[in-house]
Amino acid sequence: MTADLGFAAFVERNRPRYQLYAGARLPAESGPSAVVNAVPESVREGWEWLLRQPCPAADVWQELSLRAGRQADRTVPHEPTINSLYGQLPTGCADSVLLCRRLGFGIEEAAELMGAEPSTVEAALAFARRVLPHLAEEEHL
The missing domain is CATH 1.10.10.10 (Winged helix-like DNA-binding domain superfamily/Winged helix DNA-binding domain)
Incomplete structure (x- = not known):
């Protein structure tokens, strides 16, 4: 239960900033919100493991940056x-x-x-x- 609350707090605190980042990297039609929403889903299962790592935020950021980069590679550049x-x-x-x-x-x-x-x-x-x-x-x- 505590881990679930910690996960929820982490997501709530960071989602708006993740959304700004993804929105700057990706055109709206390529789904920056979908990228941001996929990250918590991908780390939820391993949240307790992540909490034992030196810096969970770094691991989550790496996942977000990787997903945003992959999506950017598949879309038409919106900001050269x-x-x-x-x-x-x-x-x-x-x-x-x-x-x-x-x-x-x-x-x-x-x-x-x-x-x-x-x-x-x-x-x-x-x-x-x-x-x-x-x-x-x-x-x-």
């Missing part, structure tokens, strides 16, 4: 800038840029959502600025 971002950067870096630069999350919130350390998100953003210098000049993607 975002597709280019994922084509030129490792996924974790692109996710950090999308969350912080496009969606306006702070470093701490993006790190918490991805199950990463804030220093990891900062390093990803610095790497992205080196690889894609125009990012430093753009207010939003």
